[in-house]
Each structure stands twice: as C-alpha cells, then as structure tokens.
Amino acid sequence: MEKVNSNSVQEKNKVYSVTELTNIIKNELESKFPLIWVEGEVSNFKRAQSQHLYFDLKDEHSQLHAVMWRSHAVKIPFKMEDGIQIVCKGLISVYAQRGQYQIQVEQVEPKGKGALQLAFEQLKKKLEKEGLFDPEKKKKIPLLPKKVGVVTSPKGAAIIDILQTIERRFARLHILIYPVRVQGEGAAEEIVKAVDYLGTVPDLDVIIVGRGGGSIEDLWAFNEEEVARAIFRSPVPVISAVGHEIDFTIADFVADKRASTPSAAAEILIEKEQAFLERIESFEKVMEHQMRYMTQERKSRVMDLIRHHAFQRFKERLYQLAQNVDDLDIRAVNFMRGEQKKMAEYRSEVRFTEQRITALIKDRLSSLKSKWEMLASQLHNLSPLNILKKGYTLCWEEGSDSLIKTIDKVEKGKSLTVSFFKGEFRCKVSSVDRRKMIEDRHKKKQ
Numbered sequence: 002m003e004k005v006n007s008n009s010v011q012e013k014n015k016v017y018s019v020t021e022l023t024n025i026i027k028n029e030l031e032s033k034f035p036l037i038w039v040e041g042e043v044s045n046f047k048r049a050q051s052q053h054l055y056f057d058l059k060d061e062h063s064q065l066h067a068v069m070w071r072s073h074a075v076k077i078p079f080k081m082e083d084g085i086q087i088v089c090k091g092l093i094s095v096y097a098q099r100g101q102y103q104i105q106v107e108q109v110e111p112k113g114k115g116a117l118q119l120a121f122e123q124l125k126k127k128l129e130k131e132g133l134f135d136p137e138k139k140k141k142i143p144l145l146p147k148k149v150g151v152v153t154s155p156k157g158a159a160i161i162d163i164l165q166t167i168e169r170r171f172a173r174l175h176i177l178i179y180p181v182r183v184q185g186e187g188a189a190e191e192i193v194k195a196v197d198y199l200g201t202v203p204d205l206d207v208i209i210v211g212r213g214g215g216s217i218e219d220l221w222a223f224n225e226e227e228v229a230r231a232i233f234r235s236p237v238p239v240i241s242a243v244g245h246e247i248d249f250t251i252a253d254f255v256a257d258k259r260a261s262t263p264s265a266a267a268e269i270l271i272e273k274e275q276a277f278l279e280r281i282e283s284f285e286k287v288m289e290h291q292m293r294y295m296t297q298e299r300k301s302r303v304m305d306l307i308r309h310h311a312f313q314r315f316k317e318r319l320y321q322l323a324q325n326v327d328d329l330d331i332r333a334v335n336f337m338r339g340e341q342k343k344m345a346e347y348r349s350e351v352r353f354t355e356q357r358i359t360a361l362i363k364d365r366l367s368s369l370k371s372k373w374e375m376l377a378s379q380l381h382n383l384s385p386l387n388i389l390k391k392g393y394t395l396c397w398e399e400g401s402d403s404l405i406k407t408i409d410k411v412e413k414g415k416s417l418t419v420s421f422f423k424g425e426f427r428c429k430v431s432s433v434d435r436r437k438m439i440e441d442r443h444k445k446k447q
Contacts, residue, residue, distance in 0.1 A: 020097070027095035030102060034093035039065065039104060040112055046083050048074075054081060058089065058104070067091070069106040077109055078221075079120035086112040117217050121224055124251055128226070133233045139257040140238040145352070146206035146270055148175040150199035150237070152192060155180040158213040159242065159263035166267035174270065177202065183212035188222035193231040200235045208235060209266045210252060211242030223250040232256055242266035289337050296333065389422035396420075399427060408435045 017025075041058035048054055054069040067089065081087075091106040111119045128134065153159045155178065167174055179199060181191035192210065199208050210232065212220070222228065223243045232239045232255045241256035242263040253259040260266035389395070396405040399416040411417070415430050 019100070023095065023097050023100055026102075027097065030093055030095060036090060036092060036107075037104075038088060038090050040086070040088045041065065043081060043085050043087060044083050046081055048081075054106075056081070058087075066096075066101060066103040067106050068103055069109070073107050078117055079111060080123045081109070085119075088112050117221060117224075121217075121251065124224065124226055124229070125254065128229055128251065128255065133229060134254045138233075142238050142240065142258055142269065143206045146174070148177065148202075148205050149270060150177045150179060150202065150205050150208040152179050152181055152195040152199065152208065152210045153212055153263070154183045157183060159183075159211050162213075162262065162264035163209065163242075163267045166264045167271060177205070182222075184215070184219045184222055189225035189228050192222060192228050196228075196231040196235055196239070200237050202237075205237050207270065208237050208239045209242055209260075209263070209270075210239055210256070211260070211263045211266060212244070213263065214245040214248060220244055220248060220250055223252040225251075228252055229255045240266045240269060289334065292333050292337070296329065389420075394419050394421055408433065 039058060041060050041064075044057045044059050044064070046054070046056040052071040052074060054067075054074045056067050056069075058065045058067050069091075088110045089104065089106045090108040091104045093102060094105050095102050132138065151160060151163060153163075160178065164176070167176070177199070179195040181195050182188040183192075196208065196210065199205060210223075212223075214220075220243055223241070229251045232241070232252055238257040240258045240260055241250070241252045242260040242265065243250045243252055244262075246261035258269060260269055396411075397403070397418040397420065398405060398410070399418050405411060405417070411430055411433050413430050413433050416427060417430060418425055418427050
C-alpha cells in the first residue's frame, strides 16, 4: 500500500488566494519560457497615447495577446496594422490584473518580406493615394537653367560625377552645394532642411537631390516620409538622382524628374542647352551654305555673259567683276565666322532683355488692369440705374418714349408714367404749379 505524504495532502487541500495562484503560475510560466520566437497574424492592433503597442497574434485555432513597449516600438521601420503576418521575439509573462498570459515583444520582423521593403511599399501606397506622385502636379524643368542647387554629401561620388559632367560639357552653370549626410541617423532631417532652404533662394532654377549607389539600408534616408513631403512642397523643381539605374526610392516617385544616376541628372540640366546651341550652329551653317550658293549662282551668270558673243568687248571688265565676286565671297565667309562669335556673346544679352521685356509687360498689364477697374467704378457711379437706387425717379408721357425734363412739358389732365429703380406706376396730373421750385420744398423741410 502506498504511503500518503501528509504535506502533499495539505497542499492539495490548501485554499489559495487569486493573487497567490496567479503568482505561482507567473513564476512557473516565465521561468520555463525565456526569449522565444512566435509567428502569427496581427489583429486588434492599438497604439496607446504613450506609444506602447497592444495587439493579438492569431493563427487558425488560437490567439496570444502581445504588448510592445515604446522603447522597442520606435525601432520598427514599417507600419504595424491588422492583417500583416509577423514573427516576434519576446518574453512570456502574466498580466496579473487580468489573469492573462501574454508575450512582451522586443523585436518584430514581417514574415516572408524584409522590414524595410514592407515599409517602402506601405509608404509608397500611402503617398500615391494622397496624390504626391500625380504627373499633373510635377513642375517642369527650365529650358536653360543657370542656377542649380545640389543636396548631397560633399565627400561622396555623386557631387564629383555632377561637377565632372558639367565641366566636360563646358556648361556655364552657377552651382550652389548644400552639404548633408545621405545615410545614417539624422540624414533625413538634414535633407529636409536643405530642400526647404534652397526653395527660398532667389533665382534658383532647379534642385538636385541625390547620392551614389548602395544597399536599401544605405539609401533609406531617401525613403523617409518627411523627405518625400519636403520635395513635394518645394517651389523649385526637384530632380531625384539616388543610387544607380536599378535603384528606386520614394524620392524618385515624388520628384519632378527622376535621373538614373547623379551624372544623368547633370546631363538633364545641360542637354537642352546643348541641343539649343547645336540648333543655332545648324542654322548658321545653313545660312553660310545659302550665301555660298547665291554667290556661286551669280558668278556663273557673270561667266555666261563673258562667253556670250555680244559681250566679248567687256571680257576684261567682266573678269574683274568675277574677281570681285570671289573677293566678296571670301569676305562674306569671314564675316559669318565673326558673326558666329558675336552671336555667342549676344545670347546672354538676349536672355536678359527677354526677362526685362517680360517684367515690363507684366507691369503694363497691371497698370492697365488698375485703370480699367477705376473706369468701371466711375461708369457704375454714373449709371442711371445706380442714380435711381438713391431714390430718384423718371417721368414719361404715357404712350411716348420722351422723357419729361422740365415742368413746361407737364399739363393738367395728362397721364404720366413714373419709373423707380424697381417698378413704375401711372398717374394723372390734377394740378401744375410752375412757380414753385424744388429748393422751396427743401427749405420747408428744413
């Protein structure tokens, strides 16, 4: 027969308080489960005012309550929300006030997808829904920019590529560099500050925001929401030039123009100017060709005259004329080459004059608008309808379009029509007193 332990009997028969029992379960549970990994679907997600996170992890058959304190929650790069599949690392604990066991989460990773990639897709979807990527909201890059702001690291490869590309093409650009960190903690805040500042610089034509290539972690500053919103609100057109051709960031989608590399961004700035200059050179060559053709045609006609029998006696004179034509041809070519040099010097003057003309036109239009508004106001004050509004009336002889202007036109027994600003009435004259004047009536009232 088995001997019964009296102490164990007492333990079995002991009555525990709720707190005692909860503490026993808490100690047993927390000691058996150190840091563990749990996977499941997020549901009932809530973010408290304290920034602590509360949610449930569930699968097909069960659910587990989870809490994540603010110190760990701020490190999550993506947006926690119901429905996403995650893997959590944390400690199993018991929340004594509710008698509920839970996991205190210290680390979260999205299941099947990197945390940064998920954060990228979530922000891209959010900003696209708000309209930050809409093509109609993008500003045009100026045709011939002269003053350019560059937001990048002063020690990185991006600024070297941009400057070398501009120097190689002999572009006359005023470059304003705003140095920032392009990766790591604080980089996004510096980029935002730089874009906001350059947006206030007078006469700035365009801003380049970029850096060289790298991993998704290296490029992450250009995927921050605050950077995207700074680019979107910039009054100056922004070219995004982040990484290599295969790299895409949120900044690329928001910017007014995306360049595959920093050097490609510089090419965008100067390609239009180069095309413009090449077009001018093409016109110059066409003009030179046209002048040569006209000169040769006239020379040919002169030679035909020399060969004609009727003009043999003028042979020597015509040869002299032909020589003069050759001389003029040479002078014309030299003149055109000189003019080409002058045209290059005049281009900047033409641009400056164009800006002045535009400003004068705007001032003139503003002056004419003010004068038109003044005349319209005067016309309104002189309008007969405006006068009638003040209480005056018009008298007409009934059945006639003639306005009665003096008392001499009024006779006893006549039917008159009296018009107000709104409405009119008909009356018959019972008496006429031509001696009394309006001034007498005013005196009586006084």
